[in-house]
Amino acid sequence: MEKTRKFLIFALVLVMLSVLTIGIERVFAQEEPKFGGTLRVAVIGNPPTLDVMRTTASITLNTMWHIYENLFTHNAEYVPIPHLVSDYTISDDALVYTFQLREGVSFHNGKIMTSEDVVASIERFMRLATWGRNLAEVTESFEADGPQTVVLTLTEPVAIVPLFFTATAAGIMPKEVIEEAGEGDLKQFIGTGPFKFHSFEPDRHIIFRRFEDYAALPGEPDGYGGNKTAYIDELRYIPVPDTAVRIAGVQTGDYHFGEWIAPDEYERLRDIPGIETRIIQPSGWTTAVFNKQEGLMANKLMRQAILAGLDMEPIMRAAYGHPDFWRLDSGVLFLEQAMHSSAGSQYYNQNDPDRARELAQQAGYNGEPIRWVTTTEYPAYYNTALVSAYQLEQAGFNIDLQVVDWATVVQKRADPAEYDLFSTAFGIPWDPVLFLGFSPTWPGWYVSEEKDALVAALRRESDFDKRMEIWDELQYMFWDDVPMIKYGDYFLLHIHREEAKGYAGMATTFYWNVWIDN
Amino acid sequence: MKKYLFNRILTLIPTLLIVATIGYLLIYMAPGDPAAVMLGEEADVTEVIRLRTEMGLDRPIYVQLGRWFARIARGDLGYSFFLQRTVTQAILDRLEVTMLLTAYSMIIAIILGVTIGIIAAVKHNTIVDQLMMGIALLGVSMPSFWLGINFILLFALGARWFPAAGYVDIADGLFMHIRSLTLPSLTLGFISAAPIARMTRSSMLQVLNQDYIRTARAKGLIEFSVIISHAFRNAMIPTITMVGMTVGSLISGAIVTETVFALPGVGRLVIQSIGRRDYPTVQGVLIFIAFIYVLVNLLVDILYLYLDPRVKYL
Numbered sequence: 001m002e003k004t005r006k007f008l009i010f011a012l013v014l015v016m017l018s019v020l021t022i023g024i025e026r027v028f029a030q031e032e033p034k035f036g037g038t039l040r041v042a043v044i045g046n047p048p049t050l051d052v053m054r055t056t057a058s059i060t061l062n063t064m065w066h067i068y069e070n071l072f073t074h075n076a077e078y079v080p081i082p083h084l085v086s087d088y089t090i091s092d093d094a095l096v097y098t099f100q101l102r103e104g105v106s107f108h109n110g111k112i113m114t115s116e117d118v119v120a121s122i123e124r125f126m127r128l129a130t131w132g133r134n135l136a137e138v139t140e141s142f143e144a145d146g147p148q149t150v151v152l153t154l155t156e157p158v159a160i161v162p163l164f165f166t167a168t169a170a171g172i173m174p175k176e177v178i179e180e181a182g183e184g185d186l187k188q189f190i191g192t193g194p195f196k197f198h199s200f201e202p203d204r205h206i207i208f209r210r211f212e213d214y215a216a217l218p219g220e221p222d223g224y225g226g227n228k229t230a231y232i233d234e235l236r237y238i239p240v241p242d243t244a245v246r247i248a249g250v251q252t253g254d255y256h257f258g259e260w261i262a263p264d265e266y267e268r269l270r271d272i273p274g275i276e277t278r279i280i281q282p283s284g285w286t287t288a289v290f291n292k293q294e295g296l297m298a299n300k301l302m303r304q305a306i307l308a309g310l311d312m313e314p315i316m317r318a319a320y321g322h323p324d325f326w327r328l329d330s331g332v333l334f335l336e337q338a339m340h341s342s343a344g345s346q347y348y349n350q351n352d353p354d355r356a357r358e359l360a361q362q363a364g365y366n367g368e369p370i371r372w373v374t375t376t377e378y379p380a381y382y383n384t385a386l387v388s389a390y391q392l393e394q395a396g397f398n399i400d401l402q403v404v405d406w407a408t409v410v411q412k413r414a415d416p417a418e419y420d421l422f423s424t425a426f427g428i429p430w431d432p433v434l435f436l437g438f439s440p441t442w443p444g445w446y447v448s449e450e451k452d453a454l455v456a457a458l459r460r461e462s463d464f465d466k467r468m469e470i471w472d473e474l475q476y477m478f479w480d481d482v483p484m485i486k487y488g489d490y491f492l493l494h495i496h497r498e499e500a501k502g503y504a505g506m507a508t509t510f511y512w513n514v515w516i517d518n
Numbered sequence: 519m520k521k522y523l524f525n526r527i528l529t530l531i532p533t534l535l536i537v538a539t540i541g542y543l544l545i546y547m548a549p550g551d552p553a554a555v556m557l558g559e560e561a562d563v564t565e566v567i568r569l570r571t572e573m574g575l576d577r578p579i580y581v582q583l584g585r586w587f588a589r590i591a592r593g594d595l596g597y598s599f600f601l602q603r604t605v606t607q608a609i610l611d612r613l614e615v616t617m618l619l620t621a622y623s624m625i626i627a628i629i630l631g632v633t634i635g636i637i638a639a640v641k642h643n644t645i646v647d648q649l650m651m652g653i654a655l656l657g658v659s660m661p662s663f664w665l666g667i668n669f670i671l672l673f674a675l676g677a678r679w680f681p682a683a684g685y686v687d688i689a690d691g692l693f694m695h696i697r698s699l700t701l702p703s704l705t706l707g708f709i710s711a712a713p714i715a716r717m718t719r720s721s722m723l724q725v726l727n728q729d730y731i732r733t734a735r736a737k738g739l740i741e742f743s744v745i746i747s748h749a750f751r752n753a754m755i756p757t758i759t760m761v762g763m764t765v766g767s768l769i770s771g772a773i774v775t776e777t778v779f780a781l782p783g784v785g786r787l788v789i790q791s792i793g794r795r796d797y798p799t800v801q802g803v804l805i806f807i808a809f810i811y812v813l814v815n816l817l818v819d820i821l822y823l824y825l826d827p828r829v830k831y832l
Contacts, residue, residue, distance in 0.1 A: 042683075042780075049600070050602075054556075054557070055558040056558030056559055056560035057556075057557075057559070130562065201782065202608070203612070203786050204782035238684065240780040241780065242667075242777065242778055242780070248683070249681075251682075252678060406793070408548075414551070441563060442560070442563075443562075
């Protein structure tokens with residue numbers, strides 16, 4: 001009897017151990033990345049060009065950065081870290097940066113990256129790209145010093161040099177490719193990234209394939225940097241303009257990922273087995289930009305009046321619906337960023353029609369039409385403008401809402417005689433110095449010597465506390481000058497099938513380190 | 519006949535010229551800036567001006583129009599900065615999708631339209647007639663994007679018989695190719711079937727009351743033979759005309775259908791190009807579509823000769 005009992009206990013323990021072992025194996029098997037397969041990603045449209053230095057269109061940058069890499073990139077906390085640079089030093093006067101390049105980094109055409117390629121790439125970046133021209137303003141020279149060393153000499157100290165080099169437009173490409181392009185667009189798309197460019201068929205797909213000789217950094221992935229591995233054989237971006245079709249395609253398995261999904265679908269999608277929803281927080285903030293060069297809104301009091309009359313909560317609710325996709329915040333930088341500031345927040349979300357009327361009266365406003373150019377191509381732009389117009393009309397303003405397509409918005413906003421406000425949105429402002437809204441040449445034309453002096457001071461200052469002091473002052477000025485209305489922060493919704501693993505869900509989507517667990 | 523054909527072909531030239539000029543002026547007058555679209559959200563005004571100059575958009579309209587006509591005369595539809603290829607190449611890249619979608623839709627439209635029309639005429643003034651005409655009315659009334667989305671919900675998401683979107687080349691397998699174009703073709707075909715059905719019904723009704731039909735029946739021919747061989751053959755002329763006109767609506771319908779089903783065809787090229795103000799592509803596709811439309815109608819006219827011996831072109 002005792003023997004039978006012992007045997008039964010032994011058998012039971014054996015069975016339990018077997019079950020446990022199988023379970024553990026399965027868990028590990030699920031977490032073990034697998035190589036192979038084609039990852040299909042449904043995106044909203046086609047890139048207007050593939051040349052990352054010639055456009056700021058996010059669809060170009062977010063796809064093409066799979067083939068290019070930068071001297072620096074962002075880690076998981078969105079702090080710049082070296083990537084193609086192995087080490088760098090800064091001179092005592094903070095005017096000379098010496099960068100050591102990683103050795104043995106191969107381009108997709110088999111050529112090994114040298115300082116000549118880096119100089120050619122960064123020079124083109126400084127000639128063509130918005131951030132690059134900003135850097136060029138304070139650059140005396142950018143030269144090779146031996147095959148693996150480049151030296152940047154500045155005309156004045158710049159606190160955010162590594163940040164400039166994180167721009168996708170500052171991707172490193174072979175010198176010969178740049179020379180071949182001349183003053184025109186790139187003819188070949190060659191970088192050092194984990195994927196290499198294969199083909200682009202407009203309206204059909206952009207295909208990238210794994211670069212077998214990729215020089216990966218050792219260690220773990222860290223944000224956009226660290227170790228990058230192309231597990232998938234092929235990355236295929238497929239333009240699918242209709243959001244309902246992107247969703248249906250992910251559900252049926254035609255696509256693994258669907259980007260830019262309407263937040264209205266969130267509640268339904270998160271209950272569907274096999275589909276995972278990812279809220280990308282932060283993504284950007286929605287705005288209406290005043291024409292400060294001429295017309296009614298050249299008067300600061302009028303801009304302050306408009307701002308005073310707005311109640312942001314119903315505006316953001318109308319634009320983004322589900323509360324998980326927006327929040328009210330006055331910061332030009334996001335709450336998640338180290339330099340987030342609340343300066344000037346008393347002017348945000350005032351919802352004070354009486355003050356709006358009073359300020360408009362002081363500005364001499366007599367009911368002239370306020371031309372507001374917006375578009376339904378981006379529903380959030382239209383909805384914010386529509387609700388704002390209603391609120392402002394209640395406060396006595398005469399809003400002439402001009403609803404046109406996006407191509408017309410970008411044409412009209414360049415002509416100061418054509419409008420008083422236009423609707424748009426900003427992505428993540430990585431640093432106040434690089435915030436587009438401070439540019440005196442960008443539509444809306446925020447021209448202010450005082451503002452420029454603070455931006456310049458911020459660019460020079462490297463001590464964090466001192467930078468914050470300057471930034472608080474500058475952000476307060478932003479809310480006092482009201483070059484634009486910040487409505488609130490918005491977050492994007494991406495969806496993917498559960499067999500697509502390893503997705504980081506950071507602000508800019510990437511598919512290295514992603515694998516298909518079939 | 520030869521003289522007629524020669525004259526018809528000659529009339530193609532002014533027709534296409536008129537289409538080209540009006541199309542050019544319309545797209546030119548529409549507000550919007552291709553340079554600003556290409557450069558993206560963060561481009562400043564000086565960059566936009568530089569690219570406009572590079573694209574030749576800073577020149578007066580008569581200079582741009584003149585250069586464009588000179589290129590057209592050489593058979594050159596221009597170059598698209600957005601697509602980084604010639605417009606001719608861009609159209610050729612997408613022609614397969616649109617031609618096949620149009621052909622499949624046309625087959626569905628003809629089979630469906632003619633069948634519904636004949637049944638409705640034969641069962642004139644009965645519940646079957648009303649049902650058939652109800653289906654035709656439904657086809658005329660439904661927007662193609664709505665029907666397309668519903669087909670996706672039913673047959674892609676629900677039954678999982680077909681993919682929700684996308685196109686598979688014939689070279690990648692005939693079955694997968696047919697599968698990828700089934701829902702778009704059904705969408706377009708069903709909508710285009712409606713006018714064919716209505717036209718078939720009315721022309722069949724006229725013919726069915728003719729003396730020779732009564733004679734055919736009196737001879738003891740079976741009803742099927744009377745309807746198909748005697749009645750339908752003579753009722754075909756207006757139906758063929760309608761089929762020719764349907765090509766136009768199929769091409770315009772393809773614009774929406776290709777967008778809904780994410781098909782890389784000529785229709786979607788038009789929508790994308792209008793959205794980003796890709797002037798050479800819009801103008802090139804416009805001429806191409808006009809050419810196809812005029813050509814199909816010419817073919818329909820020639821087809822009359824074979825269908826009705828009474829028709830003579832002098």
